[in-house]
Amino acid sequence: MRYEAPLTTPEAVELLASSRGRVHILAGGTDLIVRMKGGFIEPDVVIDIKRIKDMHVIRKTAAGTSIGAATSCGVMGRHQALKKAWPGVVEAANLIGSDQVQGRCTMTGNLCNASPAADSVPALIAADAQVLIIGPKGERRLPVEKLATGPGKTSLKKGELVAAIELPPRKTRSADAYLRFTPRTEMDIAVVSAAVNLTIDRKNIITAARVALGAVATTAIRVPAAEKALIGNTLDEATLAAVAKACSAACKPINDKRGTVEYRTRVAGVLAKRAAQAAWTRAGGKA
């Protein structure tokens, strides 16, 4: 196995494009190293992006906020401005693993690992985030929900890497929230999860909303029917019931060691309802 630690993004892209065999990118390594040690993958080349300075930056841009691909979730959790603007995204990122894992793991890694149960992904979809992809043909941007195409699979092309995740500018009276169900309090993986991001006007009417679910399909999914149920309404019992119903209806889960179809479908609705309530309260909504 060859280990490379480039200092710049172009070098990383060049290495990625020119390397043969099984090439893996290493950021936090909290998925990659575990899989290597377990004998599930045997990479020929590992490209470590942690030494690329740009990849560690959280910065305001004209288009919103950019989070470098090697930024650890622990760093995100200590970034006050980010937490204030995107509490749901940060709480999702901060649910991954344990304190020790938080010091290494990255949201981009969580995204590119392409697990349907990844914690940060529903929150990013609800946030309308996009990824900045850099490859041999230059830069391109892609909505987050289009990156993962199935369990462990992404739409990245040969030689491409995700350099940053970009969050849109934040409007006033907006907030997001993420909730997951796990049997344990921590050190666990979502059996089902839900994220809601919404904006409300002064009359407590929801003017914009995005809803996403995790661990109920082959990728995290957006639920337009639940968004429709929210927009134009206040968050009353009827709205919440409609959100729960829409979310349960959107589920296409599987039975596995972590949960049943029946359980996931039902609890997706419960979590979406609770996430909507949390986002609403954070945004200053009053019944």
Add this chain to the structure above:
Amino acid sequence: MTADTKFTGQTFKSVGTRPLRPDGIDKVTGRARYGADIDLPGQLVGSILRSPHPHAAIRSIDTSKAEALQGVKAVITSADLPDLTNGNSELFDILDNCMARTHVYYDGHAVAAVAAVDAVTARKALKLIKVDYEILPHVTDVDEAVAKGAPVLHRKCFTQGVEPKPRKPSNIARRSEFGHGDVEAGFAKADVIIERTFRTEQTHQGYIEPHACVASISPDGSGELWVCTQGHFVFRQHCAELLGMDVSKLRVTPTEIGGGFGGKTHVWAEPVALALSRKANRPVKLVMSRDEVFRASGPTSATSIDVRIGITKKGRITAGDATLRYTSGPYVGMWAELGAMTAFACYDMKNVRTVGLEVLVNRPKTTAYRAPSAPMAAFAVESVVDELAGRIGMDPVDLRIRNAAKKGTQSSYGPVYGPIGIGPTLQAAKEHPHMSAPLGKNQGRGMACGFWFNFGGQTCTDLNIAPDGTVALTVGTIDVGGARASLALVAAEELGIPYDQVRAVVGDTSTLGYNDMTDGSRGTFSSSMATIMSARNAITILKERAAKMWDIPVAKVAWEEGCAKAIGKKYGNLAPLSLAEIAAAAPNTGGPIAGHNELVADGAGVSFATHICDVEVDPETGRTQVVRYTVIQDAGKAVHPTYVEGQYQGGAAQGIGWALNEEYVYGEDGRLQNAGFLDYRIPVCSDLPMIDTQILEIPNPNHPYGIRGVGETSIVPPLAAIGNAVSNAFGVRMTHVPMSAPRILKALDEAEEASSTSTETA
């Protein structure tokens, strides 16, 4: 038991205090050496090839390509571990489990092993071994295994314990029965009878340290083994017998142990490491991965238990009957038998019967897990007892007090009890503030009792007085929970010296006579008895030496407060001689001073506990959190109360994990789906409340200090206590452990459906 080991009711100076443990600093700083921390010059890496199939015949194994790989020093199969068991079927099962012979019986069963210069080469070599399997039908579920038409694991398995011998083979390897009285006559006297079936899933002990050892066999036939184990003498015995060695020629040195809970009472990979070392003529280190630990070592039984209990309106149990089916993996065990013995052990019953059935399945060989088999039986019985209390409108604690076994009761498994702690733990529970604390929304409270036998066994210790008068205590029982601290306290107590002048260590197999392993909560019980006797033997010599130094008759020397004192009018004015002074003079008074003892520690004294637990259930997700937990248990005498509390808390924590989340999940293909701590969910700290403890001290009459074992009983009540709490919160009876969120949500739905149907019909 001899007159010497009787309880005398003495007062204590050291025993009952809470000094720091001698192994503490090394453990928290990382200096302590565990199984995988031992390294020898020239050492190879051992690795085991395991079956991916739950049941198959082995047609052939081709190791030639692996042997040809550069860096591979040895490849072994069952041919390198020939059958030397000479008709000992228990030992044969251990051998077959360590290295499959004609068949593989579970996903993870070892079929071959390699020793190579490094881990990468070893892994590569495993991939080059070709095993030709003939796949056979499998069965992993306990109820399916006993159902008609189930695939039979062994064609020569005819249920033992049944007369006449069955004509057809089956997966029920053995039947056992216990009880007394006339059960049907008892049921005829009952006003209320409840009959239910319960299921518990298979759990693993979940020790954090995987099995690890370093084996080295010399061409002269002698060998050494460094290993994390609960019983190095037992490991030596099994390994020597399986490898055809003289027992004394194999020296086994135990390392620190990162948890065992029964799972390290059994050899899994050690004979393989020794066979690899013998073939390669180099030391071999073998460390299991977590995946291997789950797939191929130690789980407890999955069970299916039918219970029927009858009671009068006034709350007197008239009869109890239970049939207990316990999986034992592919080899016969005594797990259902232990369940059958413990099921009704808390109660004074005129009519009782229990039947245990050992069920063979395509799962790893069952081994002991902390009070093995008792938690599942207690879950079934204590759930029905609680339900009966509700049915007759009696407080569940009062009902249990009414029926509790006491001194003179004939136990459900046979013996008549001496002084026991079930009544006092129940009384303490009744009076405990936890019992009357208010409950919040969606919360429920449950309680349950538990029993464990405890064990004594063969024990041997050495107590050597160093030239400076400090004391080196060598014991042969592994310290799994603070025993070195406790035994140093006991030696200090007996010798009348400060705790910090005693250093207790666990000796290797060449330093002491045979010791049984640390199981059956015997470590502190039995080794403290042998330590007391060793100290008394040393005191005898110390007094002789003092008499010599003073030149007075030894009868005129007493031992008090760490000193020899001359007694009587004639000699009473002599200044006392301290332990240090006598030790310093030893070269001139007869040489080194030591006390030895070998004994069979009889009279362990049975153990009882009562637990109280509050849970909070999220009715929309079924998620259950234990919000308050209290353990009340009899310790006889708590030598080091902190470690007694630690045992109470640890057992409760494991029981909580078992009750709510832990289970082996098998796929349709018979493969284990969750062989790792991500999906096999032992509780993390934030899953648990602070577990409160109350130590009762009802002296064991058969121990000089009144000590009883305390390690295991605390895992017995939690399954039932939590089941009762959830049941009480929502008026549903939980009958399937673990009570995972999906199972609880389903039970809540069914209860709601039932109540709406009954409202409609009303």
